[in-house]
Amino acid sequence: MQEYKVAVIPGDGIGPEVVREGQKVLEAAGKKYGFRLDWHSYDLGGERYLKTGEILPDSVLEELKGFHAIYLGAIGHPDVKPGILEQGILLRTRFVLDLYVNLRPIKLYPGVECPLKEKGPEDIDYIVVRENTEGLYAGSGGFLRQGTEHEVAVQESVNTYMGVERCLRYAFELAATRKRRKLTLCGKTNVLTYAFGLWERVFREMAKEYPSVEIDYTHVDATCMWMIKSPEWFDVVVTDNMFGDIITDLGAITQGGLGIAAGGNINPRGVSMFEPIGGSAPKYAGQNKANPVAAILAGQLMLTDLGQAQAAQGLEEAVSRVLPRMQTQSAGRMGMSTSEVGDAIAAEIS
Ligand code: IPM
Numbered sequence: 001m002q003e004y005k006v007a008v009i010p011g012d013g014i015g016p017e018v019v020r021e022g023q024k025v026l027e028a029a030g031k032k033y034g035f036r037l038d039w040h041s042y043d044l045g046g047e048r049y050l051k052t053g054e055i056l057p058d059s060v061l062e063e064l065k066g067f068h069a070i071y072l073g074a075i076g077h078p079d080v081k082p083g084i085l086e087q088g089i090l091l092r093t094r095f096v097l098d099l100y101v102n103l104r105p106i107k108l109y110p111g112v113e114c115p116l117k118e119k120g121p122e123d124i125d126y127i128v129v130r131e132n133t134e135g136l137y138a139g140s141g142g143f144l145r146q147g148t149e150h151e152v153a154v155q156e157s158v159n160t161y162m163g164v165e166r167c168l169r170y171a172f173e174l175a176a177t178r179k180r181r182k183l184t185l186c187g188k189t190n191v192l193t194y195a196f197g198l199w200e201r202v203f204r205e206m207a208k209e210y211p212s213v214e215i216d217y218t219h220v221d222a223t224c225m226w227m228i229k230s231p232e233w234f235d236v237v238v239t240d241n242m243f244g245d246i247i248t249d250l251g252a253i254t255q256g257g258l259g260i261a262a263g264g265n266i267n268p269r270g271v272s273m274f275e276p277i278g279g280s281a282p283k284y285a286g287q288n289k290a291n292p293v294a295a296i297l298a299g300q301l302m303l304t305d306l307g308q309a310q311a312a313q314g315l316e317e318a319v320s321r322v323l324p325r326m327q328t329q330s331a332g333r334m335g336m337s338t339s340e341v342g343d344a345i346a347a348e349i350s
Pocket residue numbers: 086087090091245277
């Protein structure tokens with residue numbers, strides 16, 4: 001039987017309870033489709049940091065490289081200064097494991113309430129390929145003349161040819177496998193001339209290698225507008241790190257909210273990390289009220305990455321049968337508890 005070693009980082013807030021449901025559903029999928037998951041838990045997050053001062057020990061980072069996948073809940077603790085854990089755990093893992101694509105499907109499932117009136121599941125089904133290791137997230141910049149009235153804060157967007165090329169390559173390859181085969185580059189070529197000048201140049205050059213893929217370009221501000229007005233235009237959207245961060249929160253709300261939205265931090269030749277894209281929601285922690293669907297759908301992305309396409313599809317179908325039974329997708333208003341949602345989805349699989 002195929003066996004996968006998976007590192008689990010439940011993390012903070014609602015992380016542990018949504019991850020638990022994800023594991024439950026993945027176990028059910030393993031039974032049905034004939035594979036085994038060998039879980040190894042890591043207690044990274046706010047509690048460990050507050051107790052020991054450790055954020056992400058090098059030894060743990062080294063161990064993570066030995067797994068088939070990493071399954072993450074949420075990072076962020078109310079008693080820890082914002083940024084410390086996010087940068088020290090999430091961003092560091094993305095950088096060190098070179099998880100250069102952040103894959104974020106935006107898909108409205110039947111029975112899920114959508115804030116866009118007149119739009120339905122047939123209109124909202126696309127996927128954002130967010131560059132995940134460069135841009136404004138590269139940490140380049142600094143303060144000049146700090147402490148004076150002439151202080152300058154500089155935050156530079158770093159775009160390497162290699163980083164842009166491999167992200168675009170991933171997006172073209174993905175677009176070529178989709179039904180509609182359309183790839184939209186989201187940028188800001190009219191202002192960020194250097195950064196998106198490079199992106200657009202490589203994009204148009206690479207398009208020649210993919211004659212079956214239709215290409216399109218939109219500025220990021222217009223992208224936000226079209227995501228609301230005409231989401232049906234999009235199939236695969238590729239963009240840089242910062243824009244990808246912003247537009248995927250917007251996308252998430254059009255698919256029912258952060259309780260549903262999942263993402264994969266991917267290194268196609270290494271170990272990838274899967275997570276619900278929402279935060280740790282400390283207000284709902286430990287109450288069995290949070291929506292585990294995003295974590296469960298992160299499990300679907302993980303199964304796809306592990307090569308278990310059939311199981312991934314079975315999991316998604318199980319989710320889509322349970323979603324219409326939930327009253328809403330918001331924590332505390334689902335008409336079901338966290339564990340009941342997990343039980344129902346697991347039961348649909350077996
Ligand atoms: C995300 C999050 C992170 C990001 C934060 C927590 C650092 O918002 O995964 O989208 O900005 O990438």
